[in-house]
Amino acid sequence: MKKRDLLIGFSTGVAAGFLIREVAHRIEPTKPAELVLHGIKQSFKEEGPIDGSWIYMKTEPFNRQAVSTDVYRGGISRVREGEFEQFEFFADSRTGTVVDLIKL
Incomplete structure (x- = not known):
């Protein structure tokens, strides 16, 4: 596995986690x-x-x-x-x- 592929996978995971947290934060009471x-x-x-x-x-x-x-x-x-x-x-x-x- 290349470092580039690992970096892309990691970045995608971080972005998805941030997006899910933002959506959940808007739906549920804080x-x-x-x-x-x-x-x-x-x-x-x-x-x-x-x-x-x-x-x-x-x-x-x-x-x-x-x-x-x-x-x-x-x-x-x-x-x-x-x-x-x-x-x-x-x-x-x-x-x-x-x-x-x-x-x-």
Whole structure:
């Protein structure tokens, strides 16, 4: 086998791997739901302990005025100053950024 053939095969493999990674990255959400929930829980824990949390594993569409994106929906509950609080959040599936937080 010539070095030229080996180099062509290697280059083709690298290019194909890069292309597959790019296509998969555009199709699948960047952040798994567990990582999104972990980040949100850490933010709430800065203010005090939390009692419970949940997140839907599938993304759902979220529309706010002219902006549309796929989000994870979840919730956090805690006791703060003797009062039980519940929150529902919507987090961008690609970045994990909270796009809406609602106190229930």
